[in-house]
Amino acid sequence: MLRSCIRRGTLRSISVRRLNPAIQFASHAFSTATTQERVPLRKQLKQEAKSLRSHKKQRKEDEEASRQEWELTVGVEIHAQLDTEAKLFSRAATSTSDIPNSNVALFDLAFPGSQPEFQIATLLPALRAAIALNCEIQPVSRFDRKHYFYQDQPSGYQITQYYEPFARNGYVDLYNYDGIAPEDGDRLRIDIKQLQLEQDTAKSQEYPPTTQLLDFNRVSHPLIEIITMPQIHTPATAAACVRKLQSIVQSCGAVTTGMELGGLRVDVNVSVRRRDAAAGQHHYNGISGLGQRTEIKNLSSFKAVEDAIIAEKNRQITVLESGGVIEGETRGWTIGSTETRRLRGKEGDVDYRYMPDPDIPPLIIGQDLLANLNSTLPTSPDSLITLLVGAEHRLSIDDAKPLIELDDGARLEYYHDVVETLHTLQADQDSTSRAGLGRSVGNWVLHELGGLLTKSDRAWDAEIVPAQSLAHLIDQLQRKRITGPTAKLVLATIFDGDRRPVSQILEEENLLLRPLSRDEYVALAQSVMALNPQMIEQIRSKNQLGKLGWFVGQMMRTGEKGRVEAPKAEEILRELILGSTV
Known part of the structure; x- marks a missing residue:
């Protein structure tokens, strides 16, 4: 109807009542604005947002009532x-x-x-x-x-x-x-x-x-x-x-x-x-x-x-x-x-x-069959969550649930493979050092690797980043041989198809951490601070400690690739700006 009216040049003859209610409302608003006074678009958007919030609040109150x-x-x-x-x-x-x-x-x-x-x-x-x-x-x-x-x-x-x-x-x-x-x-x-x-x-x-x-x-x-x-x-x-x-x-x-x-x-x-x-x-x-x-x-x-x-x-x-x-x-x-x-x-x-049904005999189920099925039944989701948030793995509920539910259990199986390999690699470490391995692996499997999957719009496949590769990468990070940003860079490299062993990538790309001395950290921090005296004053006078993170980022960007460790950089900045390492 609308298309034929356009062809005939009679669009103006269409009754507003026959249009979509949203169009009818817009037409009324336009008419009112032109015949009375024009409302600035920004003000109109604010009014509409306020009306929407009021409507949602009223709906919630009605729901409660x-x-x-x-x-x-x-x-x-x-x-x-x-x-x-x-x-x-x-x-x-x-x-x-x-x-x-x-x-x-x-x-x-x-x-x-x-x-x-x-x-x-x-x-x-x-x-x-x-x-x-x-x-x-x-x-x-x-x-x-x-x-x-x-x-x-x-x-x-x-x-x-x-x-x-x-x-x-x-x-x-x-x-x-x-x-x-x-x-x-x-x-x-x-x-x-x-x-x-x-x-x-x-x-x-x-x-x-x-x-x-x-x-x-x-x-x-x-x-x-x-x-x-x-x-x-x-x-x-x-x-x-x-x-x-x-x-x-x-x-x-x-x-x-x-x-x-x-x-x-x-x-x-x-x-x-x-x-x-x-x-x-x-x-x-x-x-x-x-x-x-x-x-x-x-x-x-x-x-x-x-x-x-x-x-x-x-x-x-x-x-x-x-x-x-x-x-x-x-x-x-x-x-x-x-x-x-x-x-x-x-x-x-x-x-x-x-x-x-006269054509189907009764269904008789023996206890021996039930006993066999009981003994071979997989662990229930609730038991898995209890295990993952317990002392052995220490995952949060927010990480444990998706780990169980994603990819019909394939993500959880991959997680266990990484944890098992990592425990083998860390056998020479004390129990305190290995206590948080499960939580660390959960973060890398769900957030870092999961983020790469989301950005590339790829389906889950355990071979994209083999479990052994991820375990070796986390091991290098735990032993402080590489920094967090370097670990993420290597993960992305493997994700994109690089099949070299992690140790070879780190060696050939010169990514192994060569720690800075204290004097080098101080010099780098002072060079960054010299360019931003006003921000330093805000941190000192207004206690805006959140801006320390900005300085840490600047140090990591301007410092030699892979050598600046964020915790040490912040420690030096606190000492220089606030006179304290706390």
């Missing part, structure tokens, strides 16, 4: 694709990246006469997840049919475990370092009602306006569904719970990929009720007195979980405060939206017509 009057309750359901080679009830491969409809068995298409063949190997990653989530493994479990008619499910039902799942009564502990809301304290335990095995559906691809294609490669891909109890009362904690559950099932090798690649999908059940009102009659997973819940389907990121819950909570409060009633329904969420949208009425147990 609503939290005092209304209680939010959230339950989480996670569907995670298991890491298996075959599908749940057929021998077809589970690869979803192959040509569409190339990994499909007759049973996947509900071909008449085809029968399900439970693939025993699919049970192993599911059991690892259940054990990692502290569940009680049921010795006998059974499969059920969940009936619904939709194009992505050719048989007209989904095979799941509704009545007798393979695992029950688990829990996950959330800590303040997991990102839970401050009002939830330092630690919170969320109970897990059950874990159940079920088959995935086909993948739908829409081509508007009327075409929809189906890829049956995903049909019968093994899933576990993790169902938590409705014990979450803040959006931030709900997102933290999903993040923690993903971290756990990834760390034990149960799943293929996380939310970012579509291997994990989340549904959330949301309800609100007045804190001082009489409890209602609704219940969910055995907890009564909750408000009427709605379900938000297929959330695909942690931010989407938090944003969708906030939007749905606000919608429900608005409806209830205006005298309306919350309907039990399924709702959707689009990233970037401010409101959830209705998809359909919420089906209940009766709608799905659950029934035991």
Whole structure:
């Protein structure tokens, strides 16, 4: 419409009401400014920034007020694709990246006469997840049919475990370092009602306006569904719970990929009720007195979980405060939206017509299998954090968490390789000298090497800077044979492809530290100070000690490359400027 009007020269005839609201606002502001008085742009920007801050403050106050009057309750359901080679009830491969409809068995298409063949190997990653989530493994479990008619499910039902799942009564502990809301304290335990095995559906691809294609490669891909109890009362904690559950099932090798690649999908059940009102009659997973819940389907990121819950909570409060009633329904969420949208009425147990599947025998799990899996389960994320922040490694929480989470554990493995090599190189040093090696390695792996990866936009690869090279570099730095800037320079050189040994680079490039004498430090400091007498006076009269760092930088720049050590330079500067080495 707009393009055709431009061609016809009739742009002025377009009604402002039909333009984007932002354009309408800008047009009004321009008109007002031209007819009344012109507001300087800088002043206008300041006014807008002030208005935005005021709006954010008001929103925060409203959020706090609503939290005092209304209680939010959230339950989480996670569907995670298991890491298996075959599908749940057929021998077809589970690869979803192959040509569409190339990994499909007759049973996947509900071909008449085809029968399900439970693939025993699919049970192993599911059991690892259940054990990692502290569940009680049921010795006998059974499969059920969940009936619904939709194009992505050719048989007209989904095979799941509704009545007798393979695992029950688990829990996950959330800590303040997991990102839970401050009002939830330092630690919170969320109970897990059950874990159940079920088959995935086909993948739908829409081509508007009327075409929809189906890829049956995903049909019968093994899933576990993790169902938590409705014990979450803040959006931030709900997102933290999903993040923690993903971290756990990834760390034990149960799943293929996380939310970012579509291997994990989340549904959330949301309800609100007045804190001082009489409890209602609704219940969910055995907890009564909750408000009427709605379900938000297929959330695909942690931010989407938090944003969708906030939007749905606000919608429900608005409806209830205006005298309306919350309907039990399924709702959707689009990233970037401010409101959830209705998809359909919420089906209940009766709608799905659950029934035991007559074609699949009971699943019997022996104690010997569980004992073996228990003994081979990897260390949990919480145990790893405890180890990394403990006396052996001394990392901060802020470093320990990303070290565990980055690159599916590959960064943590690299860190351990560097630490192990460095401890061998430092075997001749006393225990006090080696006490901080873990923290130092963590800094180089995460920040220095991580910074180079970010700047170059390269994916993680342990061979970019071999662990042995980084260990030797840190060893040279610890022994004070090179300075910090020199170490960073050599790291960048190796990162760019130089495969010479660290010792050879240092020797051939003349980078080994040749310490300056005290007289040389004094002379260098005095030459720098002579050029900036006013700054020296500010340090002395106004105690602006932060400017000492500037002088240190000047000494390192003007001094001979690789010979000026920052701590010694500062010591001399303090002595000359302040008459003290303290």
